[in-house]
Amino acid sequence: MDRKDVGILAMDIYFPPTCVQQEALEAHDGASKGKYTIGLGQDCMAFCSEVEDVISMSLTVVNSLLKKYNVDPKLIGRLEVGSETVIDKSKSIKTWLMQIFEESGNTDIEGVDSSNACYGGTAALLNCVNWVESNSWDGRYGLVVCTDSAVYAEGPARPTGGAAAIAMLIGPNAPISFESKYRASHMAHVYDFYKPDLASEYPVVDGKLSQTCYLMALDSCYRQFCNKYEKIVGKQFSISDAEYFVFHSPYNKLVQKSFARLYYNDFMRNCSSIDDDAKEKLQPFSNLAGEESYQSRDLEKASQQVAKNLYDIKVQPSTLLPKQIGNMYTASLYAALASVLYNKHASMDGQRIVMFSYGSGLTSTMFSLKLNSGQHPFSLSNIASMLDVTDKLQSRHETLPEKFVETLKLMEHRYGAKDFETSKDTSLLPPGTFYLTRVDSMYRRFYDQKPVEETTSGKAKCCNGFANGH
Amino acid sequence: MDRKDVGILAMDIYFPPTCVQQEALEAHDGASKGKYTIGLGQDCMAFCSEVEDVISMSLTVVNSLLKKYNVDPKLIGRLEVGSETVIDKSKSIKTWLMQIFEESGNTDIEGVDSSNACYGGTAALLNCVNWVESNSWDGRYGLVVCTDSAVYAEGPARPTGGAAAIAMLIGPNAPISFESKYRASHMAHVYDFYKPDLASEYPVVDGKLSQTCYLMALDSCYRQFCNKYEKIVGKQFSISDAEYFVFHSPYNKLVQKSFARLYYNDFMRNCSSIDDDAKEKLQPFSNLAGEESYQSRDLEKASQQVAKNLYDIKVQPSTLLPKQIGNMYTASLYAALASVLYNKHASMDGQRIVMFSYGSGLTSTMFSLKLNSGQHPFSLSNIASMLDVTDKLQSRHETLPEKFVETLKLMEHRYGAKDFETSKDTSLLPPGTFYLTRVDSMYRRFYDQKPVEETTSGKAKCCNGFANGH
Numbered sequence: 001m002d003r004k005d006v007g008i009l010a011m012d013i014y015f016p017p018t019c020v021q022q023e024a025l026e027a028h029d030g031a032s033k034g035k036y037t038i039g040l041g042q043d044c045m046a047f048c049s050e051v052e053d054v055i056s057m058s059l060t061v062v063n064s065l066l067k068k069y070n071v072d073p074k075l076i077g078r079l080e081v082g083s084e085t086v087i088d089k090s091k092s093i094k095t096w097l098m099q100i101f102e103e104s105g106n107t108d109i110e111g112v113d114s115s116n117a118c119y120g121g122t123a124a125l126l127n128c129v130n131w132v133e134s135n136s137w138d139g140r141y142g143l144v145v146c147t148d149s150a151v152y153a154e155g156p157a158r159p160t161g162g163a164a165a166i167a168m169l170i171g172p173n174a175p176i177s178f179e180s181k182y183r184a185s186h187m188a189h190v191y192d193f194y195k196p197d198l199a200s201e202y203p204v205v206d207g208k209l210s211q212t213c214y215l216m217a218l219d220s221c222y223r224q225f226c227n228k229y230e231k232i233v234g235k236q237f238s239i240s241d242a243e244y245f246v247f248h249s250p251y252n253k254l255v256q257k258s259f260a261r262l263y264y265n266d267f268m269r270n271c272s273s274i275d276d277d278a279k280e281k282l283q284p285f286s287n288l289a290g291e292e293s294y295q296s297r298d299l300e301k302a303s304q305q306v307a308k309n310l311y312d313i314k315v316q317p318s319t320l321l322p323k324q325i326g327n328m329y330t331a332s333l334y335a336a337l338a339s340v341l342y343n344k345h346a347s348m349d350g351q352r353i354v355m356f357s358y359g360s361g362l363t364s365t366m367f368s369l370k371l372n373s374g375q376h377p378f379s380l381s382n383i384a385s386m387l388d389v390t391d392k393l394q395s396r397h398e399t400l401p402e403k404f405v406e407t408l409k410l411m412e413h414r415y416g417a418k419d420f421e422t423s424k425d426t427s428l429l430p431p432g433t434f435y436l437t438r439v440d441s442m443y444r445r446f447y448d449q450k451p452v453e454e455t456t457s458g459k460a461k462c463c464n465g466f467a468n469g470h
Numbered sequence: 471m472d473r474k475d476v477g478i479l480a481m482d483i484y485f486p487p488t489c490v491q492q493e494a495l496e497a498h499d500g501a502s503k504g505k506y507t508i509g510l511g512q513d514c515m516a517f518c519s520e521v522e523d524v525i526s527m528s529l530t531v532v533n534s535l536l537k538k539y540n541v542d543p544k545l546i547g548r549l550e551v552g553s554e555t556v557i558d559k560s561k562s563i564k565t566w567l568m569q570i571f572e573e574s575g576n577t578d579i580e581g582v583d584s585s586n587a588c589y590g591g592t593a594a595l596l597n598c599v600n601w602v603e604s605n606s607w608d609g610r611y612g613l614v615v616c617t618d619s620a621v622y623a624e625g626p627a628r629p630t631g632g633a634a635a636i637a638m639l640i641g642p643n644a645p646i647s648f649e650s651k652y653r654a655s656h657m658a659h660v661y662d663f664y665k666p667d668l669a670s671e672y673p674v675v676d677g678k679l680s681q682t683c684y685l686m687a688l689d690s691c692y693r694q695f696c697n698k699y700e701k702i703v704g705k706q707f708s709i710s711d712a713e714y715f716v717f718h719s720p721y722n723k724l725v726q727k728s729f730a731r732l733y734y735n736d737f738m739r740n741c742s743s744i745d746d747d748a749k750e751k752l753q754p755f756s757n758l759a760g761e762e763s764y765q766s767r768d769l770e771k772a773s774q775q776v777a778k779n780l781y782d783i784k785v786q787p788s789t790l791l792p793k794q795i796g797n798m799y800t801a802s803l804y805a806a807l808a809s810v811l812y813n814k815h816a817s818m819d820g821q822r823i824v825m826f827s828y829g830s831g832l833t834s835t836m837f838s839l840k841l842n843s844g845q846h847p848f849s850l851s852n853i854a855s856m857l858d859v860t861d862k863l864q865s866r867h868e869t870l871p872e873k874f875v876e877t878l879k880l881m882e883h884r885y886g887a888k889d890f891e892t893s894k895d896t897s898l899l900p901p902g903t904f905y906l907t908r909v910d911s912m913y914r915r916f917y918d919q920k921p922v923e924e925t926t927s928g929k930a931k932c933c934n935g936f937a938n939g940h
Binding site: 113 | 476549554556557558559560561562564565566567568569571572577578579580581582583584585586587589590593596597599600601603604605606648650651653654655656657658659660661663664665666667668669673674690694829830831832833835885886888912913914
């Protein structure tokens with residue numbers, strides 16, 4: 001069986017239509033003007049209303065991808081989910097998704113849920129690619145789902161929420177394939193962000209520590225990535241060797257800092273791509289010790305300034321969805337990838353994307369993707385068209401901050417609860433969206449699907465809501 | 471790089487020294503005599519005292535495996551954990567284990583936690599094998615850890631608890647290698663056992679449903695396994711084609727039923743290996759519909775009776791640890807594998823083991839392993855000797871049921887709690903065991919290691935307790 005160019009064949013994204021503008025949230029929270037929009041670099045934040053959750057979003061996006069690309073559910077041989085939003089501590093989200101495949105008689109589908117903060121989606125993706133390259137591949141497609149709802153307690157972290165689900169179809173001869181040999185990871189034991197309060201949906205966060213850990217992990221991964229590249233290719237790697245850099249994006253400001261940090265790394269490594277002006281501006285920081293360099297505001301400012309032009313070219317095209325939706329945890333990096341594909345698909349043939357995945361706790365990997373135009377339906381242009389980003393963003397419903405806060409209050413009571421019905425209000429949901437209808441006295445969750453279209457008789461033209469498992 | 475015979479090179483198991491006899495528990499619970507020992511088929515049950523948990527057990531077993539097999543921590547390129555015991559909903563157990571590797575400067579280790587009930591360890595194992603067979607393998611070892619503490623609320627499920635951690639070293643040229651092409655899975659959406667009450671460590675259990683789901687999944691996997699085998703090998707597969715059958719073991723009685731069920735499958739498939747006496751005894755059940763066949767006590771009895779001799783040969787050697795320790799969730803199947811290796815290592819060269827992994831919710835896979843004597847230190851005889859099962863079992867400390875119940879009560883309060891110290895009582899723990907010392911006001915957990923041996927100066931000869939992450 002052919003195993004060339006294993007990677008991403010197709011993608012789809014779903015995010016809740018309910019969102020709140022960061023500018024409005026700033027005013028509502030009494031924060032200084034620009035604190036969320038410039039300080040964090042965020043425009044808008046999506047959130048799940050009481051009829052949506054990580055299970056409904058992943059049902060929606062998997063169903064949508066299979067339909068849009070006309071993939072027979074029987075052709076899926078592996079299905080893996082990355083998530084850090086725990087609804088059940090034992091039963092995986094993957095088992096809820098099996099409903100889609102059981103309907104078509106396909107239950108022989110490997111894979112479960114992978115979990116470590118925002119990194120679980122990357123783990124699932126790498127696992128799925130490995131499967132296709134392994135002896136146990138049976139010739140069918142892999143399917144990777146990243147699904148998360150990021151919510152925070154009232155306070156400074158609250159505007160860094162978000163929600164989305166992404167599905168990626170995996171197989172050989174992909175337009176987005178993996179250059180696996182340069183992959184580098186940095187994994188360590190840290191308490192920068194974690195969820196030890198099991199009864200609460202909210203994490204324990206140390207924002208400042210988390211940022212330093214992120215940048216330290218970035219440095220470590222980049223150093224090793226460059227080493228591996230140089231060993232294999234025989235020449236130095238620098239920022240100029242990739243057209244795009246895509247970062248896990250808890251908030252856009254950290255992405256700006258991250259790219260500047262890579263630029264600073266290239267400067268310290270004496271890369272020929274660093275011009276004289278930049279060298280001069282960064283020279284004062286060439287003797288900073290590692291730890292100091294993470295705390296220096298002056299370095300941060302100087303490196304962002306000299307990296308600004310390259311940021312606009314190599315990073316900015318990936319920031320569309322993360323800035324508009326917010327932090328999607330496991331889906332965040334892949335929403336950024338979707339953004340650059342959506343924006344630049346026409347000119348990407350032969351280009352390279354370097355990806356940086358980070359999950360607190362901590363786990364991180366830098367890896368690179370090689371692009372080719374692909375063959376319809378698995379082509380970059382078709383992926384961009386199916387992602388349909390502009391339409392999805394434009395048809396959202398802006399919610400007032402008061403309503404957003406009220407929803408989060410309700411969800412605090414609903415988290416881990418049983419024996420309740422939702423409003424079943426689907427008025428804001430796009431056709432075909434799955435939604436939660438009720439949780440029974442045994443905590444069993446029931447979902448239904450909003451009709452895709454009405455037939456003349458008024459009867460829904462879609463599969464019915466899923467019943468409870470046997 | 472050589473990729474022949476990818477599989478398990480080495481194994482170690484750790485289980486708490488604290489245990490309660492099922493016979494004593496029967497009496498204490500006022501259950502009828504034999505309810506736990508014959509009805510469930512269990513002898514004894516291990517449990518974590520207040521100084522142990524899934525993190526400490528996995529630290530212990532990883533440290534122990536690396537030391538016993540003299541594996542440099544730098545040679546580990548992937549580390550994956552399977553568990554369904556949630557201590558943190560975001561931070562993976564893998565990140566705690568990174569402490570062992572950070573000490574030696576190795577942070578480039580892929581992998582996170584895999585989760586779906588008792589199946590997570592199998593997912594981690596298959597992922598790790600795939601990695602070694604993929605393009606991204608860098609020539610280093612994989613390491614798979616299964617760690618769980620199974621505890622139940624007071625009631626009929628309580629005697630089906632247990633606790634253990636298993637570590638397995640993965641690489642090519644293994645004495646225990648995977649025949650990946652016959653692998654078959656059955657995955658579905660069911661609420662047979664789940665953990666939706668996030669604040670409680672205890673699951674919601676439907677024991678009867680879970681048993682039926684297990685047997686249905688077993689049938690489905692076996693049917694597909696046989697189909698795949700026959701397609702590739704060109705002849706029918708039956709029980710006679712494998713020397714051992716190893717099952718996930720929530721309690722031994724279900725393992726007895728499972729093997730009988732495979733026997734019944736072979737009868738229904740007209741396998742030539744079924745003798746005339748068995749045919750005659752099973753004939754009355756040849757027209758049972760699927761659903762009926764799961765409920766028929768007469769079939770259960772008849773099939774167990776005709777399968778009894780083969781059970782003693784092909785299954786019984788794997789039941790030692792599961793009967794002595796209880797359900798170890800993700801570690802259960804691999805404790806059963808360890809048992810058969812321990813009991814039969816001298817005669818296993820060239821033999822085949824069929825494994826059945828089940829996790830509620832549900833996910834299940836049947837796969838087969840091929841054995842060869844191997845090369846020291848990665849030989850079957852060395853694995854058996856390093857497992858040291860008899861010594862570990864004999865040096866346990868039998869606890870009275872009252873003390874067991876008291877411990878579980880304490881742990882109910884400790885679950886998800888912060889700001890407490892443990893007794894730090896290590897008197898029952900073997901040398902080198904990690905244990906929990908305290909959880910601080912930020913929920914950060916601190917562990918220490920019991921000295922491996924005392925030096926003449928009285929100073930511990932082992933690494934010190936791990937500090938908090940940066």
